Amino acid sequence: MLAATVAQFVVQSTASLQGTVTNWTEPLPGPMQGRASVIDGDTVEIAGQRIRFNGIDAPESRQYCNDAKGFDYPCGRRAAQALDQFLAASRPLHCSFVDRDRYERLVGNCNRADGRSVQKWLVEQGLALDWPRYSNGAFAAEQVSAKAARRGVWQGRFDPPWDWRAADAEKVETVSEQSTGFGLLGSGCNVKGNISVNSGEHIYHVPGQKYYTQTVVNPAKGERWFCSEAEARAAGWRKARR
Incomplete structure (x- = not known):
């Protein structure tokens, strides 16, 4: 029942963003x-x-x-x-x-x-x-x-706007899940592992950093969440400079 409620919330949220x-x-x-x-x-x-x-x-x-x-x-x-x-x-x-x-x-x-x-x-x-x-x-x-x-x-490197919007829609869906207590943020794993589109470098962002909010984790591109900075460093990722 709860899963159905979450799914319905995500669909409604996405529809309101995308328009009709x-x-x-x-x-x-x-x-x-x-x-x-x-x-x-x-x-x-x-x-x-x-x-x-x-x-x-x-x-x-x-x-x-x-x-x-x-x-x-x-x-x-x-x-x-x-x-x-x-x-x-x-x-x-x-x-x-x-x-x-x-x-x-x-x-x-x-x-x-x-x-x-x-x-x-x-x-x-x-x-x-x-x-x-x-x-x-x-x-x-x-x-x-x-x-x-x-x-x-x-x-430099960039995502075409149409791809960026698609990734942003996925982010909205993830946030919707997190608001109900599900997802990685809900489990305390809130370190974002991002791969630079320009250099391919593996960089992690922690809450409070300048670009943390804008950073989107896309598992399809090899990006991932970590539960601590130590875990991210051990996996070969470096901390964002700001």
């Missing part, structure tokens, strides 16, 4: 222009309307990537900050729409007042990825350029 698919029958609005407020690296708001850029995917606001030296940095926040500066240089923003997404946002192609494509610029700067699932490779050339020049996320 809405069948829209009303027509899409015509082109819109205005002063855009940045929500994150691939989403803006104009006059109270959320707009998701079509065909690209930027790191999430809480996402961290590895820089050229293998250190973590907030790539999601960096993308949003760079986008804000880019839009401020040539206002207003012009958008035309192709769809609505499951979060009720308009999905559109957007250009600055000077005609520059926002999506192309974001991908070219390595601040977002071409999302083949929706772009049909429209920004593949810009991505090749960014990767060759090691701009933005291409300077």
Whole structure:
């Protein structure tokens, strides 16, 4: 009975995070222009309307990537900050729409007042990825350029935003289990063993460290939990520097 309750809680929690698919029958609005407020690296708001850029995917606001030296940095926040500066240089923003997404946002192609494509610029700067699932490779050339020049996320190692969201959803499920008394945290095994996506180094994080909360343990990648620092060190993992 308790297991069923936990399962139901996890499903409800995950659904509330992922949103629900809405069948829209009303027509899409015509082109819109205005002063855009940045929500994150691939989403803006104009006059109270959320707009998701079509065909690209930027790191999430809480996402961290590895820089050229293998250190973590907030790539999601960096993308949003760079986008804000880019839009401020040539206002207003012009958008035309192709769809609505499951979060009720308009999905559109957007250009600055000077005609520059926002999506192309974001991908070219390595601040977002071409999302083949929706772009049909429209920004593949810009991505090749960014990767060759090691701009933005291409300077080091990173998880594509769609993979990061999937891992984050697993983390939410784990936290749901922990809230009911199950899971490794509930047993006192709260040391997170993480493998650096840049160097492959095995690093462990303990509660109170700077990146402990953001660190996700993915057993499929060889990562694991430890019940003590001594156990982690004995297994060949080193402590995170911060």
